Each structure stands twice: as C-alpha cells, then as structure tokens.
Amino acid sequence: xxxxxxxxxxxxxxxxxxEVVERPASVVKELIENALDAGATxxxxxxxxxxxxxxxxxxxxxxxSPADLPLAVxxxxxxxxASLEDLERVGTLGFRGEALPSIGSVAQLSITxxxxxxxxxxxxxxxxxxxxxxxxxxxxxxxxxxxxRELFFxxxxxxxxxxxxxxxxxxxxDVVQRQALARPQVAFRLVHDGKAAFDVPAAATPQAEAxxxxxxxxxxxxxxxxxxxxxxxxxxxxxxxxxxxFSRSQPDLQYWxxxxxxxxxxxxxxxxxxxxxxxxxxxxxxxxxxxLELDPxxxxxxxxxxxxxxxxxxxxxxxxxxxxxxxxxxxxxxxxAEKGSNSFSDATSIQPGGHPAGKSSSTPFPPPEQxxxxxxxxYAALHGADPRRSVDASSKFSSTPFPDGQPASGAMGHAxxxxxxxxxxxxxxxxxxxxDQHAAHERVTYEAFKRQLDxxxxxxxxxxxxxxxxxSAREAEAAESAAARFHEAGFELERRGPEQLVLRAVPAALxxxxxxxxxxxxxxxxxxxGGGAGGSERLATAVERLFADRACRAxxxxxxxxxxxxxxxxxxxxxxTPRADQCNHGRPTWVKLSLPELDRLFLRGR
Numbered sequence: 260x261x262x263x264x265x266x267x268x269x270x271x272x273x274x275x276x277x278e279v280v281e282r283p284a285s286v287v288k289e290l291i292e293n294a295l296d297a298g299a300t301x302x303x304x305x306x307x308x309x310x311x312x313x314x315x316x317x318x319x320x321x322x323x324s325p326a327d328l329p330l331a332v333x334x335x336x337x338x339x340x341a342s343l344e345d346l347e348r349v350g351t352l353g354f355r356g357e358a359l360p361s362i363g364s365v366a367q368l369s370i371t372x373x374x375x376x377x378x379x380x381x382x383x384x385x386x387x388x389x390x391x392x393x394x395x396x397x398x399x400x401x402x403x404x405x406x407x408r409e410l411f412f413x414x415x416x417x418x419x420x421x422x423x424x425x426x427x428x429x430x431x432x433d434v435v436q437r438q439a440l441a442r443p444q445v446a447f448r449l450v451h452d453g454k455a456a457f458d459v460p461a462a463a464t465p466q467a468e469a470x471x472x473x474x475x476x477x478x479x480x481x482x483x484x485x486x487x488x489x490x491x492x493x494x495x496x497x498x499x500x501x502x503x504x505f506s507r508s509q510p511d512l513q514y515w516x517x518x519x520x521x522x523x524x525x526x527x528x529x530x531x532x533x534x535x536x537x538x539x540x541x542x543x544x545x546x547x548x549x550x551l552e553l554d555p556x557x558x559x560x561x562x563x564x565x566x567x568x569x570x571x572x573x574x575x576x577x578x579x580x581x582x583x584x585x586x587x588x589x590x591x592x593x594x595x596a597e598k599g600s601n602s603f604s605d606a607t608s609i610q611p612g613g614h615p616a617g618k619s620s621s622t623p624f625p626p627p628e629q630x631x632x633x634x635x636x637x638y639a640a641l642h643g644a645d646p647r648r649s650v651d652a653s654s655k656f657s658s659t660p661f662p663d664g665q666p667a668s669g670a671m672g673h674a675x676x677x678x679x680x681x682x683x684x685x686x687x688x689x690x691x692x693x694x695d696q697h698a699a700h701e702r703v704t705y706e707a708f709k710r711q712l713d714x715x716x717x718x719x720x721x722x723x724x725x726x727x728x729x730x731s732a733r734e735a736e737a738a739e740s741a742a743a744r745f746h747e748a749g750f751e752l753e754r755r756g757p758e759q760l761v762l763r764a765v766p767a768a769l770x771x772x773x774x775x776x777x778x779x780x781x782x783x784x785x786x787x788x789g790g791g792a793g794g795s796e797r798l799a800t801a802v803e804r805l806f807a808d809r810a811c812r813a814x815x816x817x818x819x820x821x822x823x824x825x826x827x828x829x830x831x832x833x834x835x836t837p838r839a840d841q842c843n844h845g846r847p848t849w850v851k852l853s854l855p856e857l858d859r860l861f862l863r864g865r
C-alpha cells in the first residue's frame with residue numbers, strides 16, 4: 260500500500276462536487292438558493308442544452324463586495340453560520356460554503372456581482388481546474404450573475420452519465436418550479452435554448468399566489484385545489500391541496516416546503532398518504548403544494564449533502580399535525596362546503612341511521628331497507644312533513660312530484676327523478692345534479708362508523724364461546740401493549756399466558772368474519788411495525804378498511820327503486836357527511852351540470 264498523503268485541493272473539490280453536483284439541475288438549485296439567501300426579489304435562470312452547455316442565474320439580491328468575492332469560491336467559507344448555535348437553528352438555504360468551489364472544480368465558472376454601496380461591479384472567472392484569474396471591474400446592476408459553462412468538461416466519466424438535453428432540462432424545470440413554489444414572494448423566469456418556459460411575477464395576495472400556482476402546476480390542478488391554512492403548537496401549514504377527484508397515477512405533483520426549503524420528506528409524505536387513505540383508489544396518488552413552518556431549532560436541515568431531506572426533532576408531533584390538518588380539509592369535500600374551507604361545523608345534526616351525532620346505534624350497519632327507513636325518519640325530522648307518493652317498482656325512471664310543492668333543499672337541491680335504478684337526478688337553481696346512489700350511501704354509512712370509532716362507541720358483540728389463540732411471545736406482548744387500542748376498536752383481547760390470548764368480543768359488524776385469521780393479521784402487523792403509536796395507528800387503519808368494505812356491502816344497491824323522499828333524505832345526509840364528494844374507493848359520488856353547460860350541450864344561444 261502507498262503511504263498516506265494529503266489530497267490536492269482540486270481533487271478534494273471534485274470529490275465534494277460528487278456529493279453536491281449530480282447534474283445541471285443540481286447547479287441550478289445551489290445557485291438559486293444562494294440568490295434567495297442574498298435577498299433576491301427576482302431570479303432569472305437561463306440554460307442551454309439542458310444546462311450542460313450553459314447555466315446562467317441572475318438575481319437582484321445584495322451582491323458581494325470585491326473583498327468577499329474571492330472567499331465565495333473558497334471551501335468552507337460562508338457568511339451564514341459562525342457557531343454551533345447558528346448551525347442548530349439554520350434559517351438560510353445554503354450554509355456549508357461548498358457549492359461554488361465544487362461547481363468551479365467541474366465547470367468553467369464566472370461570477371459578476373455588485374452591492375448597493377459599490378459604484379461598479381466586479382467579475383471573477385475560473386478555468387474549471389481550481390484556478391481563478393484576478394478580479395476585474397465589470398458593469399453590473401445590484402445583484403449577482405453566475406455563469407457555469409461546459410459542466411463536467413474535465414471529468415469525462417461523470418459527463419457520459421448525463422442524459423439527453425431534453426431529460427436534463429426536465430430536471431432543471433422541476434427544480435425551478437419547486438423553488439418558485441417555495442417562495443411565492445419572489446419573481447422567477449426560466450429560459451431554455453432562448454425560449455421562455457415561464458415568467459411568474461411575485462405574488463402579493465392570495466389570489467395572485469393561486470394564479471401563480473395555476474401557471475406552474477396547471478389550471479386543472481388549480482381548479483381542483485383547496486387553500487390550506489392552519490396553525491397550532493408552533494406549527495403552521497399552508498398551501499394548496501387538490502381534491503381527491505384530482506388524483507395521479509404517479510406522485511409527480513407532490514411538493515413539500517419546510518421553512519421555505521423544498522424537501523422530499525418521508526414523515527410528511529406518509530402523513531399525507533394517511534390523510535387520503537379512504538378517499539382515493541388503490542394505487543392513485545394525491546396532489547399538493549404545502550408549506551410547513553416551525554422553529555428552525557426543531558428541524559435539522561443538515562441531514563443530506565444536497566439538503567433534499569430534513570430531520571424533525573419531534574417527528575411524531577409533526578406527522579400528527581399534518582395528517583389531522585389534511586384530514587380536516589378533506590372532511591369538507593362535501594356538498595355545500597366552500598372551496599378551500601377547512602372549518603368544521605360542531606353542531607349536533609341528524610346523522611345517517613337516525614341517531615344524533617355522538618350516539619352509537621345497536622347495530623352499526625343494519626340492512627339496506629332499515630337504513631333507507633331511517634333516512635326517511637331523518638327527512639321527516641328535518642322538514643316536518645312526510646310526503647307520500649306511489650311508485651311503479653318496475654319503472655326505470657320515476658319522477659312523481661311532491662304533492663305540496665318542492666321541499667326545502669340545500670346544496671344538493673331536491674330530487675326529481677331516479678334513472679335506471681342507479682342515479683338520482685336533483686334540481687338546483689343553477690343546473691342539475693346527478694348522484695350515484697350506491698357510492699353516496701356508502702360514504703354516508705362509512706363515516707357514521709368512523710365517528711363511532713373515533714368516539715370509542717363502536718357497537719360490540721360478545722362471543723358466546725371465547726376464542727383461545729396460541730401465539731408467539733412477541734405477539735402476546737404486542738397484544739398486551741395495544742390492549743387499549745383494541746378495546747377502542749371494539750375488540751376484547753386479553754393475555755392469558757406467555758403465549759396465550761383469548762378473544763371475548765368483536766365489533767358487531769365483523770362478527771361473521773374469520774375472527775382467528777383477522778386477529779392474527781392484526782398481531783402480525785403490530786409485531787412488524789411495533790406496538791407503539793405507529794402500530795396502533797395501523798390497527799385503526801386496518802379496522803377502518805374492514806368497515807369500509809362492510810359499508811360498501813350494506814349500502815343501497817343499484818336497481819333499487821327509491822321514492823322521492825328517500826332520495827331527498829340521502830341528499831340531505833350527503834350535505835352533512837364529511838368527504839361525501841367521493842366514496843370509500845375514491846370514486847366521485849355526484850357531478851353537476853350548470854345551466855351554461857346544458858346550454859352548450861343543446862347549442863342554445865347560437
């Protein structure tokens with residue numbers, strides 16, 4: 260083996276570049292972050308051949324003095340931290356002082372800058388081999404322009420791994436979009452091969468920010484987006500959340516920002532997935548652009564060389580806050596809820612099943628006929644009347660009017676017909692609404708059970724003969740540690756010995772399932788994921804999924820002819836049910852055709 264020797268500075272910088280500079284998009288990210296830290300209000304990014312030939316970033320920030328400029332290309336030189344205390348509560352995007360020297364070791368680098376106090380600008384250029392020419396005067400407005408040419412020209416092994424210019428440009432576009440979403444108060448412009456990709460002005464109002472999001476993420480996303488804003492316990496979550504009906508086959512429209520930093524964080528991503536757990540099809544992904552703000556001391560941003568990831572000091576608290584906030588917002592995806600609202604009515608109302616909110620029924624999921632009858636009772640209680648009409652059960656189209664005129668109605672209007680035993684047709688002042696009766700009733704039924712589960716009032720059925728289970732010691736310990744959560748979910752499961760459990764009661768709606776297999780599945784999941792908060796959460800999610808399946812089976816089926824009062828009762832229940840805009844599987848429960856849309860269909864006014 261050769262003797263130990265110090266590495267030459269150029270090689271040290273190139274090794275560092277391997278961590279910081281992966282491709283042209285990495286260069287763009289580092290330079291934009293420097294511009295933002297310098298207080299820029301407008302940033303212009305220009306690239307050629309996907310950024311391989313040229314990356315130019317121009318900003319109107321504070322600039323650098325002639326004395327500071329040479330230090331900016333030195334390793335471990337920074338104006339952003341001076342002590343360990345500074346590092347523990349970093350508020351800037353960049354702080355290591357590695358980006359510029361690393362870039363300058365694998366590309367030809369030029370920096371032109373001027374501060375407000377200087378009468379003229381200065382320029383520093385490097386040859387890509389760690390050598391920089393003397394500083395020269397240069398005309399330049401307040402701010403900084405950085406040019407990076409011929410990336411990896413002196414590292415052929417790295418350059419050959421770059422993709423096509425189009426692919427590299429797509430990565431650059433993603434980076435600039437993320438930074439533009441992260442800082443709505445800063446104007447951004449992106450130019451590729453001489454053509455402007457986008458130019459978004461700074462947003463000073465919520466309306467301007469929404470328009471900016473539409474430009475960056477598309478009008479379809481903006482049309483389906485809800486504005487989010489909630490603050491609690493030192494945490495603040497804002498941004499835009501797309502409704503479940505706008506889902507993606509890939510997680511390509513998911514943007515997280517922590518204290519203005521674009522990140523990809525597992526804790527935040529998992530919290531969002533859990534919030535969307537029962538409103539999306541399996542395999543579909545939600546879309547959002549969300550900002551989390553918290554004390555810089557509560558998050559470690561020094562967890563990844565490229566600062567893509569962060570580490571929360573209280574990750575469980577952050578996870579719960581984000582999940583609950585998004586769940587609350589999604590609960591308002593129901594008829595009559597204002598777009599973007601995240602407030603909730605705490606008024607006691609008649610719920611599906613005929614019971615006031617907070618009261619559990621003796622049977623969580625009665626037969627469809629009983630549920631319809633109870634919906635009729637709810638209608639009578641709401642309207643003070645019990646209108647009657649006859650219906651031909653063999654008819655596919657029923658539309659007998661109410662004898663005493665139209666009933667009072669809410670956001671879903673009043674029922675006028677049923678089509679093919681599947682769809683409810685409702686009239687509203689500005690158009691017509693179509694409702695999938697099975698999907699709508701499925702959501703109403705499922706939310707009624709979830710409310711019981713949350714309040715610990717699940718209907719329980721004691722087993723005539725308790726079931727004894729032989730399990731492993733780890734499973735027995737997991738069951739014992741999660742006994743309270745099992746009880747809340749309606750299971751009476753107790754430990755009899757080191758490897759022995761006994762099941763005495765189960766949720767009434769699950770009494771006819773394979774209870775042994777069901778319990779063993781729960782135990783295996785608890786052992787795999789731990790019996791703490793995470794394991795208990797998974798238990799609750801699994802129970803909810805089982806009841807979602809039961810809700811589907813118990814809901815009004817297709818080809819079941821409903822009377823107008825039955826249909827109206829279901830419409831009223833939808834207006835009071837969280838997440839009623841979609842069923843448990845993510846399908847929409849209703850659609851609306853406005854009068855202008857109907858006019859266009861029939862070419863009226865032409």
